[in-house]
Amino acid sequence: MDYFLELFLSGLTRGSIYALIALGYTMVYGIIQLINFAHGEIYMIGAFVALIVSGVLTIYGFSGVSILILAALIAVIYAAAYGFTLERIAYRPLRNAPRLSPLISAIGMSLFLQNYVLLAQTPDFLPFPQLVPSFEFMEPIAHIMGSAELVILVTSALSMVGLTLLIKYTRIGKAMRATQQDMIMARLSGINVDRVISVTFIIGSVLAAIGGVLVGSYIGQINFYIGFMAGVKAFTAAVLGGIGNIPGAALGGLVLGLAESFAAGYVSSAYEDVFAFGVLVLILILRPSGLLGKAVKQKV
């Protein structure tokens, strides 16, 4: 039973990271039907900024939690700026182009950002400081769940709740929902659609950067390529939950994380990806629009 619990918690931990990144994919897709392949790179850039900031802060004698919060904050701001710029440069000029063009542009941005970090930073792995302190009260159950995992779970849960509230109860949230339903109609009723799209990118990037900082300090190393794998997994999670559906992305992330963890624990970690993608195939066969996705009629 202990073993089951351990696997469950580690699945939940990685699942909530997938969910955080998947939210960015799904929000962007929901609004402009674009798969933002550069999203994983935003996550990676968030981690890199946090690494640099925490290095600088350590030199200036900051300590523990203050570094974590400041580094995360600056990483989030930077990533938001990157997300905003990304949309401005790579997607907005192609708003009315055929659907394939922004997709290609997205892949191009992904490659560009990866190689930019490779050249500007380093191709090697870099050690990432353990920003989350070890809490005293976690010590008795540290073998099952550590402080870092607790922080990951709590932070991602809070982020998701915050996002839900934002979308449900704020003006911009209402505007986002309107844009998602019908972009032209939203524009006609006075919504600044371009601004809504920018905000969507910013929110997605913020979530990705939070994920990047959490993962970096959890596994203790980053390099320019971590965004690719995380992006693939998160994209899978988004599709699994029904792309375009926000609770779906969260659920998809958790299902994927748990599937991987249990596959690694009870079968073999050599097969964890096989199981993860097996679950995807199975769910898409049974529910072609994902777990929570609704079958959308083609807009005419």
Add this chain to the structure above:
Amino acid sequence: MKANRFRRLRRLVSVFSLCLLTVAANGLAADTIKIGVAGPHTGDLAPYGIPTMEACQMVTAQVNASGGVLGKQIELLPMDDQCKPEIATNVATKLVSDGVSIVIGHVCSGATKAAMGIYKEANVIAISPSATNPPLTQSGEYPNFYRTIAPDDMQGKLAADFATGKLGAKKIAIIHDKGDYGKGFADFAQQFIEKGGKAKVVMYEGITPGAMDYSAVVQKIRREGADVVVFGGYHPEASKLVGQMKKKRVDIPFIGPDGIKGDGFLEIAGRNAEGVYATGPMDVSKYPLNKAAHEAYVKQYGKEPGTFFDQGYAAMQAALNAIKVAGGTDYAKLSHALKNSYVETTVGKIKFDSKGDAEGVGFSVYQVKDGKFVEVQ
């Protein structure tokens, strides 16, 4: 038409005169000891063959200047096999017909295997500086084969012996990164642990490099009750694993291959690296002969020597020593000398075991202490 015939005639004449030249050279050099040097000297693998050739030339020049071996001059016959088995057989035939008694080479395992049959029939000894394929010595098919480099499975064997011997492990978890290098190491370690019979392999599992999280594997290690982890792979995964083991309070020794024995691992794993074991090539730069050879090389060529230079140098030294001890180039006497008399070389003081692997060459176990890899005595 006429011009054509004339051209053909000219070509024939030049071929003839070339043949005459070789005959003359062979005739003149009748009273020398011939040693072949076979390896890739052209093509994309040349960087692995040329250092050995240069090493042999340096040793030969030195020995010849001081009167040769047994009063005879050494004559080197360098031959290019391009690491290709089909060319290696031609090279071998040519060397045998030229009357060599020892060949330094070949360099690539595949080419070496192809050539060995021909040498075996002709009672020619081959000493390779670089063919690491285990069956070359272990299969017993090539009694005339020797090498001055450790075979591929040596690291796996060393890790297995260390885990079951010095660490006294009874239950071993083997993890690898599914790559050629990592899985190869893990497979050999598993083989030797099972053959040794002192411990059980309770877990053998591949992990995905670049995955976000290995905590499920770490939990499994705990559940299987392993008392040592043997890992095949590179330093990024190793540092993630040791970090997560520490976080999950799985406090057992961790042994990796030379892929983790470097600054990258120390830097990324940080404090978690402390106490981790890694196998790695022995430090040969401490031997005085090695130092001297490197200095001489830098003086002559103006750069640091390339890959397998040390091993090639040692192979040549071992060959000449064997000829000296055997008092000639008789096959049986040479074999006896190689297997029984120690010789100081650039890779240490060596002799060959009954299968042809150099004793005292290869890998040591290192442990991280205070942020540095220290050889475990």
